[in-house]
Amino acid sequence: MPRNKSYSDDIVLGRAMQVFWNYGYEATSVRMLEKEMNINQFSIYSSFQNKKNLFVESIRNYREYVKKHRFQVLLQKDAGLAELEQFLQNSVQKVNQNDSSRGCLVVNTAAEIGNKDEDIAIEINRYYDFIREMLKNVLLNAVSKGEVSPNTDVEKQASFFLGVMQGLSVAKKTMDKNQLADFIAVAIKQIK
Known part of the structure; x- marks a missing residue:
């Protein structure tokens, strides 16, 4: 029984x-x-x-945790470039003592395991697909709002900003807030 x-x-x-x-x-x-x-x-x-x-x-x-606790602003129906910039700035300005030193579970796992385990790699890529889709929606909204050029390659920019988010996750473990602010400023400037 x-x-x-x-x-x-x-x-x-x-x-x-x-x-x-x-x-x-x-x-x-x-x-x-x-x-x-x-x-x-x-x-x-x-x-x-x-x-x-x-x-x-x-x-x-x-993935469900970050939808509720980190990405709410970017998951809003009308989130655009302003929300993306604010999200990136908030991620380094309001450093949560619990989460900042740990970084992102998925980024940490990608660094630790990478493609050594197929099942784990598949789940990492599902997470990245979720982020990329979220960013594509944000960037499409930014084009619609006139925040970025209508010629913006949304697919490539979504991948770029996924890389920015990954980089920030690692960089905020050791870099100071001014260096992180520069990182964000350059990333946003390249798309405007």
Whole structure:
């Protein structure tokens, strides 16, 4: 007879995401996950089969997390260049002590694992596709509003700004706010 779970998969997945975000995939042990998720190893394997599946689910969970907590302004229907510039500036001005030193879970994972694991690489690319699509919508709005030239190659600029976001995620771990402001100013200036 199957046992009833005494925990919510969503809650323990959120906790696992935080552990992976703090320590990375390789440095995170099942023991650490047990402690932070507040469930035993059997329950982890019962719900997620293995550490890698738990990690892939954590990346998916992270995508939903950033939609709610980071990208709301860029996901607005009419967000344009002004919102993109403000978002980039806010990401370095209002440095959240918890999140800034950790950077972005997906950028960290791309640096740590890259294409070494196909399943993880697929999930990283799904996250980047989400960001790229969001940026394309922002840039299409910017063209419609006359904030940028109608000749703007929105596809290429979306990829460029995805790279800017990745770079900022890493750079804000060590660069000062003036250097980060210069980074943003040059990125915005090139599209105007």
